[in-house]
Amino acid sequence: MAFVAAAYVVVAGLFFAYVLTLAARQRLIAEMADAVIQQKERS
Amino acid sequence: MRLLLIAGMLLMLVGIAWALLAAPTEVFQGIPQRIMYIHVPSVITAYVALMVVFVGSALFLWRKDARWDRLAHGAGELAVLFISMTLLSGAIWGKPVWGTWWSWDARLTTTLILWFIYVGYLVVRAWAPGTRGARAAAVIGIVGVLNIPLIHWSAILLRTLHPQPTVFRPEGPALPLSMLAPLVVSIVAYLLVFAALLVVRVRQERALSRLVEALEGA
Numbered sequence: 001m002a003f004v005a006a007a008y009v010v011v012a013g014l015f016f017a018y019v020l021t022l023a024a025r026q027r028l029i030a031e032m033a034d035a036v037i038q039q040k041e042r043s
Numbered sequence: 044m045r046l047l048l049i050a051g052m053l054l055m056l057v058g059i060a061w062a063l064l065a066a067p068t069e070v071f072q073g074i075p076q077r078i079m080y081i082h083v084p085s086v087i088t089a090y091v092a093l094m095v096v097f098v099g100s101a102l103f104l105w106r107k108d109a110r111w112d113r114l115a116h117g118a119g120e121l122a123v124l125f126i127s128m129t130l131l132s133g134a135i136w137g138k139p140v141w142g143t144w145w146s147w148d149a150r151l152t153t154t155l156i157l158w159f160i161y162v163g164y165l166v167v168r169a170w171a172p173g174t175r176g177a178r179a180a181a182v183i184g185i186v187g188v189l190n191i192p193l194i195h196w197s198a199i200l201l202r203t204l205h206p207q208p209t210v211f212r213p214e215g216p217a218l219p220l221s222m223l224a225p226l227v228v229s230i231v232a233y234l235l236v237f238a239a240l241l242v243v244r245v246r247q248e249r250a251l252s253r254l255v256e257a258l259e260g261a
Binding site: 001003004006007008010011014015018019022025026029032033036040 | 081
């Protein structure tokens with residue numbers, strides 16, 4: 001049972017790590033978009 | 044897209060519960076055989092992702108349209124994720140059943156080569172941004188897919204520790220319905236989640252390219 005649990009945890013871990021990188025990238029894009037808007041407003 | 048992700052995640056939970064609690068225990072391998080319900084969906088989803096890379100890359104080289112490149116890029120990233128899941132779940136399955144985490148046999152080695160090819164694909168994308176990098180990556184994306192038939196036939200034609208295909212066989216699946224049903228549910232769940240994540244990833248790439256255009260125009 002330990003091997004089954006380990007396999008499911010590893011696969012779930014990989015999946016959630018990827019979802020977290022997607023979320024982090026999304027936040028970065030939103031910050032970049034804000035910076036571009038502010039730059040355009042200033043100019 | 045959100046609906047697709049929620050549906051995929053819910054179906055994934057159903058698949059996991061079915062696999063762990065309701066599916067019968069296999070006679071020869073015992074409980075470790077339940078790893079099949081995450082291992083097989085991972086590899087099938089990886090193959091679907093690689094087909095998307097192939098189609099996206101070929102259409103990008105032909106049409107020179109960045110939309111196809113963004114599709115191939117997103118699918119390539121997800122392909123690496125699902126091949127990683129396949130390799131790791133396979134290694135953990137191998138230890139109790141074969142007595143080893145890894146063996147340099149044909150099926151495992153060709154799958155590892157596939158993983159390296161698409162990690163290389165992502166490295167090229169990261170280190171050579173722009174059209175030249177995209178074109179080079181597209182060539183890797185197309186050539187790498189040629190490894191898939193080799194992986195599939197390696198377990199059939201060569202002597203390998205890995206069992207012969209039990210689902211995709213000319214004479215039909217070798218599994219009883221009580222095992223096939225939770226497996227199919229898990230495969231559908233993985234494909235739904237893959238589709239949802241691909242949409243997110245492609246939208247992110249589109250937003251990034253628009254931001255770069257806006258910065259260059261400012």
